[in-house]
Amino acid sequence: MYLGFGSIQQVITDKELWEPLARLADYYSVPRTVNEARVFLRQVCGLPETRATEAMRILSQGNYLIPYDTLGYDERYSRPALLYELSGTRAREVQDRLSRSHVLFLGCGGIGNLMAITLVTSGIGHLTLVDDDRIELSNLTRQYMFTESDVGELKSTVLARELARRNSTVEVTHLEKAIASLDDLESLPAVDLVVVSADTPGLTDLVNTHCVRAGQTWMNVCYVNDIAVWGPLVVPGVSGCWDCRRIIAREPADDPQLSAVISRINHRYQAPSNGPVNMLASSLASLDALRHLGRFGTARSLNRRVGVWTHELLLDWQEAELNPACNTCGAYSGQTSRSEYASRGESVE
Ligand SMILES: [Zn+2]
Structure with a gap:
C-alpha cells in the first residue's frame, strides 16, 4: 500500500494495516482530533491499542496530519500551505517568516x-x-x-x-x-x-x-x-x-x-x-x-x-x-x- 506520493511516500507492507489506514483516511474526510482517530481505529476497525498507536505513528511521521484550518485559514496562500505542511513544517509559521x-x-x-x-x-x-x-x-x-x-x-x-x-x-x-x-x-x-x-x-x-x-x-x-x-x-x-x-x-x-x-x-x-x-x-x-x-x-x-x-x-x-x-x-x-x-x-x- 502506498501512503502519499513523492518525498512523503511510504510503502506499507503490513497488510493488516491496509484496510484500517484506508478507512481512517476516509474517516478524515472531515476534521477529526487525534483522539477520535485512535478510538475509530480501535472500536470501528478492531485494532488492538499497540497497532492503533503504530498506525497513528505512521501518519504522524509522514507529515500526513495537518491542522484542520490549514487549507482555509488564508485562502490566498492555502495551496502552497499544503506543501509546507507535507514538508513537516507548520504552514502558518512558514508564511509568517516569508512575510x-x-x-x-x-x-x-x-x-x-x-x-x-x-x-x-x-x-x-x-x-x-x-x-x-x-x-x-x-x-x-x-x-x-x-x-x-x-x-x-x-x-x-x-x-x-x-x-x-x-x-x-x-x-x-x-x-x-x-x-x-x-x-x-x-x-x-x-x-x-x-x-x-x-x-x-x-x-x-x-x-x-x-x-x-x-x-x-x-x-x-x-x-x-x-x-x-x-x-x-x-x-x-x-x-x-x-x-x-x-x-x-x-x-x-x-x-x-x-x-x-x-x-x-x-x-x-x-x-x-x-x-x-x-x-x-x-x-x-x-x-x-x-x-x-x-x-x-x-x-x-x-x-x-x-x-x-x-x-x-x-x-x-x-x-x-x-x-x-x-x-x-x-x-x-x-x-x-x-x-x-x-x-x-x-x-x-
Ligand atoms: Zn569561502
Whole structure:
C-alpha cells in the first residue's frame, strides 16, 4: 500500500494495516482530533491499542496530519500551505517568516523578472530591485513582466509597478543604480537574501566579498548556454562561499598576455538567452529561496552550484563546501553558529 506520493511516500507492507489506514483516511474526510482517530481505529476497525498507536505513528511521521484550518485559514496562500505542511513544517509559521523576509535583486532581467514574481506571489514581505538598464525589444523573449509599450522604460521601475499589481501586501522598493564597487554594495539595505541576477562581469566576486564581510546570505542564478544554473546559496559562516572552491574558470594569472586576450573575448561574449532555460533556473532558484527563507526543507543549492543541462536533461552540481583555508571567508567562518543553523532543521553537510 502506498501512503502519499513523492518525498512523503511510504510503502506499507503490513497488510493488516491496509484496510484500517484506508478507512481512517476516509474517516478524515472531515476534521477529526487525534483522539477520535485512535478510538475509530480501535472500536470501528478492531485494532488492538499497540497497532492503533503504530498506525497513528505512521501518519504522524509522514507529515500526513495537518491542522484542520490549514487549507482555509488564508485562502490566498492555502495551496502552497499544503506543501509546507507535507514538508513537516507548520504552514502558518512558514508564511509568517516569508512575510517578514526582505530580498534584494541585483538585476531585473529575465531571472529577476521571474524570481521576483514568484517570491511576490508567494508572500515575501519586501523586495528591493536594483538595476539601471532600460527595456529593449530583445528582452521580451524572456522578461515576461515587460510589454512592447514598456520598451525604453527603466526595468526596475516597470518591474516594481507590475509586482505591486500582483500582490498589494508586498512592499517593493526600486533603485536605479549600477553596481560597480564594494562601496556601491555597502550603500544598499541589509536584507535576508541577495540574489545576483545580472551577468555583469566581476559582480559575483564583489557580492561574495561584500556578503561574507556583512554576514549576509546571497545566491547567484544564471544560465550557461543551455544549462540552467543556481547556487551556491552562500550563508556566511555556515556554508561554502563563491571562493571556497574553484567553481568557475578563471583567466591564467601566470600569463598576462594570454589572460588579456581571454578577458577581451569573454567581455565581448553575448550569452544566448531563451525563455525556457531562464524559467527553469528561476523556478528552481525561487524554490530554494523560499525553502531557505520559509525554512521548509533544505535549500538544494546549499554548498553546491547546481545545473540542469537542458540538451541532455542531466542534473549536475559542483561541490561548494566550506573551505576553512578560503581567502575570502576563512577568517569569518564560524561567526554564524552552524549548530544554530542546524537547529532550524537544515542540513549543513
Ligand atoms: Zn569561502
